[in-house]
Amino acid sequence: xxxxxxxxxxxxxxxxxxxxxxxxxxxxxxxxxxxxxxxxxxxxxxxxxxxxxxxxxxxxxxxxxxxxxxxxxxxx
Numbered sequence: 001x002x003x004x005x006x007x008x009x010x011x012x013x014x015x016x017x018x019x020x021x022x023x024x025x026x027x028x029x030x031x032x033x034x035x036x037x038x039x040x041x042x043x044x045x046x047x048x049x050x051x052x053x054x055x056x057x058x059x060x061x062x063x064x065x066x067x068x069x070x071x072x073x074x075x076x
Contacts, residue, residue, distance in 0.1 A: 003028070 008021040015021075043061065046052055055071075057063035 002031075 005026040006023050007026060008023055010021055012020045052060065057065065057068045
């Protein structure tokens with residue numbers, strides 16, 4: 001369960017240039033389910049305990065980097 005397979009996908013069909021490929025990681029389905037359970041529990045605890053600053057937006061559900069850029073531009 002602690003293994004992953006990295007596969008290179010071509011951005012441009014027929015290309016042989018290494019920069020034209022992007023890696024994706026294939027994980028075991030059981031690992032993905034466990035990961036989602038842990039993530040959901042952690043997110044709930046973070047919300048309930050209010051351990052994140054209200055201005056924090058990175059990796060927060062319903063918030064985006066674009067919102068932070070807008071706030072920064074407004075301040076400037």
